[in-house]
Amino acid sequence: MIKLLANDGIDPVGKQLLEEAGFFVDTNHIPQDELPEKLQNYDAITVRSATKVRKALIDACPNLKLIGRGGVGVDNIDVEYALERGVAVHNTPAASSASVGELVFAHLFTGVRFLQDANRKMPVEGASKFNDLKKAYAKGIELRGKTIGILGFGRIGRETAKIAYGLGMEVLAFDVYPSVTELEITLGGGVTVTIPVKYAEKDEVIAQSDFISLHVPFSEEPVIGAREFALMKKGAGLVNCSRGGTVDEDALLEALNTGGLAFAGLDVFDNEPTPRTDLLVHPKISLTPHIGASTNEAQERIGVELATLIINHFKTLAS
Numbered sequence: 411m412i413k414l415l416a417n418d419g420i421d422p423v424g425k426q427l428l429e430e431a432g433f434f435v436d437t438n439h440i441p442q443d444e445l446p447e448k449l450q451n452y453d454a455i456t457v458r459s460a461t462k463v464r465k466a467l468i469d470a471c472p473n474l475k476l477i478g479r480g481g482v483g484v485d486n487i488d489v490e491y492a493l494e495r496g497v498a499v500h501n502t503p504a505a506s507s508a509s510v511g512e513l514v515f516a517h518l519f520t521g522v523r524f525l526q527d528a529n530r531k532m533p534v535e536g537a538s539k540f541n542d543l544k545k546a547y548a549k550g551i552e553l554r555g556k557t558i559g560i561l562g563f564g565r566i567g568r569e570t571a572k573i574a575y576g577l578g579m580e581v582l583a584f585d586v587y588p589s590v591t592e593l594e595i596t597l598g599g600g601v602t603v604t605i606p607v608k609y610a611e612k613d614e615v616i617a618q619s620d621f622i623s624l625h626v627p628f629s630e631e632p633v634i635g636a637r638e639f640a641l642m643k644k645g646a647g648l649v650n651c652s653r654g655g656t657v658d659e660d661a662l663l664e665a666l667n668t669g670g671l672a673f674a675g676l677d678v679f680d681n682e683p684t685p686r687t688d689l690l691v692h693p694k695i696s697l698t699p700h701i702g703a704s705t706n707e708a709q710e711r712i713g714v715e716l717a718t719l720i721i722n723h724f725k726t727l728a729s
């Protein structure tokens with residue numbers, strides 16, 4: 411029987427598919443420092459973003475044949491090394507795109523109407539200073555008619571663009587390898603429309619957009635630092651639901667504190683799972699704890715896709 415450790419959990423539907431295909435699926439979490447010893451008993455492991463599968467762990471587990479990543483980013487896995495050692499790596503690049511796109515807009519709507527601050531202050535000051543707060547949050551703006559700049563126009567960037575078009579926004583896209591020229595969007599009522607994509611160079615997207623949303627993989631060097639903040643329109647908003655490290659957090663605070671940047675929405679942080687406190691308490695930052703893919707729908711799609719990939723992989727190995 412093939413033994414699989416789902417160390418960061420797996421949706422019940424995915425687990426059921428694997429069990430029906432004859433796999434033993436263990437969903438008990440093994441702490442990172444115990445994995446080198448305990449993972450030796452398994453043929454495969456699935457992870458989300460919490461568990462790291464680095465060289466040393468791969469070396470410690472000669473029996474390991476497959477690493478499954480429930481999600482998009484594989485920066486917590488030494489992919490090249492795994493492949494060199496004959497360990498397959500599979501991820502689920504499409505399953506969470508809609509959920510991440512929707513979280514971008516949760517942050518955008520929050521930022522333009524000061525919800526991050528109102529939600530902190532109303533429980534404390536809402537009864538005694540209602541009219542003061544009403545005044546403090548009186549200068550909201552609409553998203554309709556504004557331009558969103560999308561840096562990274564892969565699956566998640568494109569889902570984000572579709573929501574933006576639905577809201578009557580303009581979209582400016584940048585991608586190192588632009589892959590589509592138009593987007594087909596299914597609206598409610600079964601109406602489908604096709605919209606041509608407007609691309610521009612990265613600096614132009616940054617300079618011309620009212621809001622900027624990042625959809626890039628992890629990079630050693632930030633994609634948005636002091637230089638990029640200086641290029642932005644005064645009063646712009648920034649959302650990062652991609653990876654910690656892609657925005658220079660010192661430069662972000664500087665841009666917020668000097669008034670150039672109106673707000674930021676952050677789902678990801680440099681130092682996960684212990685982000686710096688000055689970001690967490692900032693009145694202009696809307697916060698979520700890396701939950702872009704954490705919806706019931708996305709997790710079910712991820713579980714099913716991952717289970718199917720794993721079942722097919724082991725079928726091929728056996729044939």
Ligand SMILES: O=C(O)CC[C@@H](O)C(=O)O
Nearest residue numbers: 458459480481482483703
């Ligand atoms: O697994 C998670 O919780 C986050 C996943 C997300 O960052 C991804 O890369 O798909």
